[in-house]
Amino acid sequence: MHTYDIAISFAGEDREIAEKLANSIVLKGFNVFYDDYEKANLWGKNLYDHLIKIYRDEAKYCLILISNNYAKKLWTNHERRAAQTRAIKENCEYILPLKLDDTDIDGILDTVGYIEYNHTKFEEIINLIEEKIQKFNEDHGIDYSIIELATVLKDAFPEFTAADATTKCPTCETYQSLTETKLQLDNGDTLYICKNGCQPIIVISRPEIVAWPGRGYRIGNFVIRNASDILIQTNEMKNPFKILARKAALMKAKPNDK
Incomplete structure (x- = not known):
């Protein structure tokens, strides 16, 4: 690849x-x-x-x-x-x-x-x-398909499903489960779109993409980019796990260094 x-x-x-x-x-x-x-x-x-x-x-x-x-x-x-x-x-x-x-x-x-x-x-x-x-x-038969958060986190949280995660849209400030969001493919990136259609709130970048500091988290071959904190709570977890938001999560291009 x-x-x-x-x-x-x-x-x-x-x-x-x-x-x-x-x-x-x-x-x-x-x-x-x-x-x-x-x-x-x-x-x-x-x-x-x-x-x-x-x-x-x-x-x-x-x-x-x-x-x-x-x-x-x-x-x-x-x-x-x-x-x-x-x-x-x-x-x-x-x-x-x-x-x-x-x-x-x-x-x-x-x-x-x-x-x-x-x-x-x-x-x-x-x-x-x-x-x-x-x-x-x-x-070359390259067909990027949707990669859900559950796939990325399967090693860390084997029982995790989309219903176990909630986040907030920065635009309308609505809290929502990932089951309520709309999934969309954008040139290999999987977008979780706010249920009200405001904006992407989570992006799963395709394998091998480079995550510059402040943009996202690399987990295995993928990068999670979230505009607001993601709260994960499965039935097996005593305490919730939080994936903190990153300031540059949804930027398409790297900001100029100051």
Whole structure:
């Protein structure tokens, strides 16, 4: 299973564009490798080996922001070579070139289809990326299904059912059992929607998604993101168990560091 739907390779000088793209792709419900999302995860790692693995093995696509700055950088060429290894090995459309200027990059032929950033509407670029990822999922039989909280907590609370959990909607402030909420799938994330339709109140993120600090709790291969405290009380429990709310639980994109 790929950890990321798409990995973005870019020069530091083009970070503003890269971040805008990353945030917009995340809003579509996809998992993006963008270095600023993973500062804690990257801290202390051998970046040479780790980035090879990400750009060669762990994404469905690699989005390369081609520019004069990109051509000059050692690390970007390192990332590009890793991506090219994957593209050649699998003989697939793995690299998605997005040209920020007229620079040519070694190893990326003029015959490879590309998009020109300055001549394409931003929304169209995001929609094209969404189409590519969805087509990849269809071609590879990837069908994300609803994952309920009971599935995530089955090891810790084997007897737990949706009727054993209550939470509050931050909008209407109504307390409700999970049996009263509406379940919805959003690009691999399971949403528990307030019974009054106000907003998602719990999100179960799909396997391998990265949870930045303050956003959610990793339990096994899943991440629970709850806007209000979840109170769990089964018949076998003497005292209730509380999953505390996280401030950034429902944010789609990571807030800028202060």
